[in-house]
Structure formats: C-alpha cells, structure tokens
Amino acid sequence: WKGRKSAFPAVGRISPDYYCMDGTIPRRHLAHVLLEMERMSEEFGLRVANVFHAGDGNLHPLILFDANVPGEFERTEAFGGSILNLCVEVGGCITGEHGVGVEKIRQMAIQFNDEELQQFHDVKAAFDPAGILNPGKGVPALRFCQEYRSLEHKQHKHDTVDAAHG
Known part of the structure; x- marks a missing residue:
C-alpha cells in the first residue's frame, strides 16, 4: 500500500499535472493493454505512468501533462477516453471503483x-x-x-x- 500511495505524489514531482484514469480489464489482457497504452502514449505525445492493483484487473493510468500548454489538457482527455475504450474492447469496463462522474x-x-x-x-x-x-x-x-x-x-x-x- 505504501508503494501505491507514494506513486501519486512521486508522479507529481516529475509532471506539473496528471490525469488519473480508472478502468478495469480481465487480468489475462494486462500485457496487451499496457503495450497498447504505451503505443497511445506515443500517438498522443503524452507520458503515462501505470499504477494498478492488477490482481483484480483495476488500472489507474496517470497521464502526465502540463495544463499551461495550450491544447494539452484536451489531448489528455482524448487519451484517457481511448484508454477506457480499450478497457471495454478487451471485455472490461470504464470504471472499477471511482465511478463515472x-x-x-x-x-x-x-x-x-x-x-x-x-x-x-x-x-x-x-x-x-x-x-x-x-x-x-x-x-x-x-x-x-x-x-x-x-x-x-x-x-x-x-x-x-x-x-x-x-
């Protein structure tokens, strides 16, 4: 728990802003989803740090961005939406524990x-x-x-x- 809870402030030290996603996938698709998120990271030109409790398939990708850069937040939201779409494509869902909002x-x-x-x-x-x-x-x-x-x-x-x- 200490490692997981420390990940969020650690990311805050390497990026001015981060966008925390919450999606759930079948565990057997973890490697595929992580590789696809890496590809998407390059596509959107944004870094992503993956924090998760893979035992229950719950992913918490943190998309790193700078809100002061015009258009970067919009790209971040699009990247996040693509991650959630991927979760659904592999048989998962758009949320695990954080709700929809x-x-x-x-x-x-x-x-x-x-x-x-x-x-x-x-x-x-x-x-x-x-x-x-x-x-x-x-x-x-x-x-x-x-x-x-x-x-x-x-x-x-x-x-x-x-x-x-x-």
Whole structure:
C-alpha cells in the first residue's frame, strides 16, 4: 500500500499535472493493454505512468501533462477516453471503483446499450424524481449517447478509409 500511495505524489514531482484514469480489464489482457497504452502514449505525445492493483484487473493510468500548454489538457482527455475504450474492447469496463462522474460520461455510450442506459435512468428517477441529485453526472442523456455513437461510427469509418488509402 505504501508503494501505491507514494506513486501519486512521486508522479507529481516529475509532471506539473496528471490525469488519473480508472478502468478495469480481465487480468489475462494486462500485457496487451499496457503495450497498447504505451503505443497511445506515443500517438498522443503524452507520458503515462501505470499504477494498478492488477490482481483484480483495476488500472489507474496517470497521464502526465502540463495544463499551461495550450491544447494539452484536451489531448489528455482524448487519451484517457481511448484508454477506457480499450478497457471495454478487451471485455472490461470504464470504471472499477471511482465511478463515472462527468469525465467518463462519453464512454457510458461505448459500454452500455440504450436499454441498459434507460434502466440507469429509471433507477435514478426512483431515487431522485426531481432530478436534483448530481444532474448531468454518471448517467448520460440517451440522446447524447446516440449522437456520440454516431460520431464514433463516423470517426472509425473515416479511420478505415484513411488506412485503406494509405
């Protein structure tokens, strides 16, 4: 525990800012996911430090960035989203213990279908009929999910076309 808890302040000594992610994967995919995160690190031009408790598949990649550099935080968020998408692709999920909040709201549309998201809305409505508890956090609007999936589909189609044409 001391090593894990010391990792966060240690990273703070080598980077002015870090973005802590939380995704869970099947343990058998750990090596693949770490290699893919290394590749993504190069793609996004950002370093990543991996802190995790691999025994339960829980990853906590720390994306190192400098908020004073224009555009770097946006690249950091995109990198984080790509990590969470990867977690879902290998059979994991977008969170292990830290919840969804607003940071992972887009990935809810990747992990869950419309029927499942409607169930989340129904449960939330049962406990919060006035919609006053954490509005806009944790459970995305179904309309937003459909729009986001459409953007993702178009982006993947564009990437496939670009790759095919070299």
